[in-house]
Amino acid sequence: MTRRPPTGRVPQTGGFTALARPWAGGTVLALAGELDLDSVGDLHTALDAALAAPLTVIVLDCEGLEFCDSTGLNAMFRAHARAAAEGSRIELARPRPLVLRMLELTGAVEVFVLRDAPPE
Secondary structure, eight states: OOOOOOOEEOOOBTTBEEEEEEETTEEEEEEEEEESTTTHHHHHHHHHHHTTSSSOEEEEEEEEEEEEOHHHHHHHHHHHHHHHHTTOEEEEEOOOHHHHHHHHHHTGGGTSEEESSOOO
């Protein structure tokens, strides 16, 4: 039996939220607000829950993500490495221009699969 992560919001810190919903291939985490040092713990919590399912695909829907600093990006990179080591993967969907620019400048666009939209 495959363990599914819980659906719902992780604790809110400083206006950041990560709303989880299952899809056929894994979990979509809809990120909203500002992801920084003060809120990165909430992302860790959401990613840990989503990565509890084996061989899964986690799509980080960045449409509502207004800001992401290096702490948030580092958390995404670490989760990507962990997912890869466990046979899972993390993809990004709909990053806003400011977030997309940060991904381009850091080379993250070469690491993550970028989607135009999250899966239904």
